[in-house]
Amino acid sequence: MTPVKRLQLRLSSLVLLGVFVTAAQAAPNFQLPVCGKSSTQWRVSNWKGHNPARAADLNWGSGDADLGKPVAAAAAGTVIKAAYDTNTGYGNNIVIDHGNGWRTRYAHLRSMAVSKGQTVKRGQRIGAVGKSSAKYTFPAHLHYEQIYNGTVRDPIINGVTVAYGTVRYFSAGDCNTGTSTATGTVKTNGANLNVRSGPSTSYSVVGSLANGTKVTIYCQKSGQSITGYYGTSSIWNRIGSGKWIPDAYTYTGSSGFVAPKC
Structure with a gap:
């Protein structure tokens, strides 16, 4: 093999190695995709x-x-x-x-x-x-x-x-509940939506939101089952301290939980 061909082969190998290293370095530090008790x-x-x-x-x-x-x-x-x-x-x-x-x-x-x-x-x-x-x-x-x-x-x-x-x-490792929030949009047939002090209509009304109002959802929990614009759901969204609205009247892009559990 001539010196030129040896040099070309070495350069080609380095290029291939570089591509491999770049791909490997790009991989995130993946954890087990489930969580719970560490003894599991x-x-x-x-x-x-x-x-x-x-x-x-x-x-x-x-x-x-x-x-x-x-x-x-x-x-x-x-x-x-x-x-x-x-x-x-x-x-x-x-x-x-x-x-x-x-x-x-x-x-x-x-x-x-x-x-x-x-x-x-x-x-x-x-x-x-x-x-x-x-x-x-x-x-x-x-x-x-x-x-x-x-x-x-x-x-x-x-x-x-x-x-x-x-x-x-x-x-398994502990679940990272994080501090992330979600966003939602109040959706009714036109009427204002009551804001409750807890996740049920048995709690007092502490305010109201107009149809189309965007809200920040800090956390969610199961409460009274409510039938609203998006069907029936027992999920309630906490949008502030002591302020709750039913998920059945909130557009989040999902019928399930989208924010940390309260």
Whole structure:
């Protein structure tokens, strides 16, 4: 091999190595995408034959034991999807964009606590484990994908790679409730909406808001079930100290929780 060809080969290798290092450095510090008691061990299975390949399934128990357990954002980012898919098997699924080409997907959820456009923190609760799907019937579990530039990759959790066709176990961490807030818009048939001192109509009226008023939602909790502009919901939104409005009259982009629990 001539000196020129050796130099060209070395430069090509360095370029390829540089691309690889850049991609690796761009990966967020992904945590386990569930949270709860730190003593809880989660089984992460990156099994062959899964669709798409290299996606992982997460389970804590067997059967439907995982149903309703909290799902957490694996890294900070922006929610670019929070919807139920009718043309895929994902069911309720959330996709978070982490920047630099990285995204994560959380599928088959029982419920979703965030909405499109919302910014989330690492470890923030975003939904609950479920078994929703428009195509398949299976026990409750979390379907999880780490995606780089449109390609699903072997998931890296707490710095450990779950290689294709393997199973690893990880301890859950505390849920990061964070201090994030959400925004909403009051929606009625034209009348003003009463603001209550608590999450029920049995609490006193402390004010009113006109139709179309934008509000900051500091936290949410379950209270009296109310039928309003957006159907029936037991979720109430705290918009200030001692100020509550029913989610059934609030547009948030989601029928579930979109802010920390009160």
